[in-house]
């Protein structure tokens with residue numbers, strides 16, 4: 121028993137262990153990326169932690185990512201077991217699913233509908249929705265946080281189910297935000313007994329195990345949303361009233377993909393989850409950073425004014441002419457990666473690397489945060505400085521060996537890399553251009569003292585996905601000319617919106633009527 125928790129000599133180094141628990145007693149339960157980055161300074165770009173008898177390996181360099189996650193991606197494609205998640209979803213949450221036939225079916229389906237070509241077909245609604253973001257910010261800028269969250273949910277809902285969320289309060293958006301909240305509580309590291317490390321804890325009676333009640337509640341909330349939406353889509357297909365959304369295609373090609381009803385429901389639901397709060401987290405961080413770094417904002421304004429001017433809104437054809445805006449996006453990924461530790465992987469067979477043996481079934485964390493904040497690679501990594509990407513492709517210090525670097529590190533690595541990259545990139549480009557073109561972002565003013573209220577660059581939510589906690593800032597439209605163009609574009613987008621407004625609630629209809637009269 122004494123050897124349980126002890127670090128095997130062939131493992132990469134790491135913090136001292138204690139019997140039985142290994143490093144479980146010091147394993148960070150919140151903002152783990154900070155601690156993981158501190159440990160990387162002490163133990164290097166590959167180190168290990170013992171969690172009871174199990175092993176966690178943390179990698180904090182592009183070189184190790186390239187070797188272990190990419191070159192050996194067939195081996196590091198699995199995810200660690202997650203009893204609570206599986207209890208809630210029956211193992212069908214694609215993001216956390218174990219490697220196996222079900223994950224392969226889900227992944228294949230995701231690829232089929234998220235190719236660069238397939239996402240181009242859905243640009244009109246994405247553009248219309250990003251126009252509404254500008255319109256909403258014009259009318260109620262103080263609600264920017266919910267406007268952004270509405271946007272990313274509405275885009276995925278429109279693409280997948282042909283049904284948009286015109287308001288933050290739209291029924292399906294609310295159901296999603298509620299079920300997502302429960303899901304986050306259920307997955308919160310350290311919040312529940314470690315049922316994966318010590319399986320006997322799974323058998324504690326329900327009255328002493330509040331996590332079991334939470335699991336049931338979460339399962340119910342998710343299924344209500346996922347299968348409600350699926351059935352609505354199914355009915356449309358049966359009536360021959362398709363509107364061209366992804367889930368109709370999924371339903372029609374069910375046999376080809378190998379999906380049954382259960383898998384189809386979870387496929388759609390997980391796409392909403394994976395596509396909504398990720399995109400909005402990025403855009404909220406962008407606003408936070410633009411507010412805190414006015415010099416960056418000035419440069420971005422200057423570039424967009426030169427290229428786009430003030431007589432029309434930006435569009436995707438402008439992107440190649442906007443290198444600084446592109447650099448702003450890269451720098452936002454670097455400063456505030458949406459998933460600072462990506463999502464943990466697991467190796468299917470033992471690995472030998474740099475003389476270490478990483479046993480089969482180890483959990484592998486890619487410490488994206490640590491890589492992006494490494495002062496040996498990035499000059500002054502805590503400063504939001506898009507210019508670093510103007511000098512070289514990866515924004516690194518001169519003479520850095522960048523052979524293992526690639527552009528989309530914020531989207532993970534290997535065979536579990538984010539399949540939504542193309543869709544997400546279009547959203548990030550459209551909204552970053554629009555936000556910079558139309559608005560200035562300043563500190564809010566404290567009404568009693570008249571002093572500016574600074575923003576806190578580190579006040580972020582806990583969890584696998586981070587997003588800034590709601591903060592205050594002042595968002596103003598740059599001129600009345602810009603405002604008029606936004607109003608006009610919003611009106612002109614009505615026919616595009618209407619294709620996705622087939623089955624809305626009375627409240628949504630009333631809101632649309634009020635904004636359109």
Ligand code: HEM
Nearest residue numbers: 215394395398399458459462463531532533536538540544
């Ligand atoms: C800014 C936006 C986004 C970011 C930064 C992001 C980032 C990530 C990251 C870091 C992972 C884990 C990769 C790994 O395990 O190495 C991931 C997985 C995933 N993402 Fe995204 N994502 C974004 C948007 C989207 C969108 C729009 C969709 C789909 C509509 C999507 C669908 C998924 C799915 C399904 C997975 C799980 C893949 C698997 O485990 O096989 N994501 N994403």
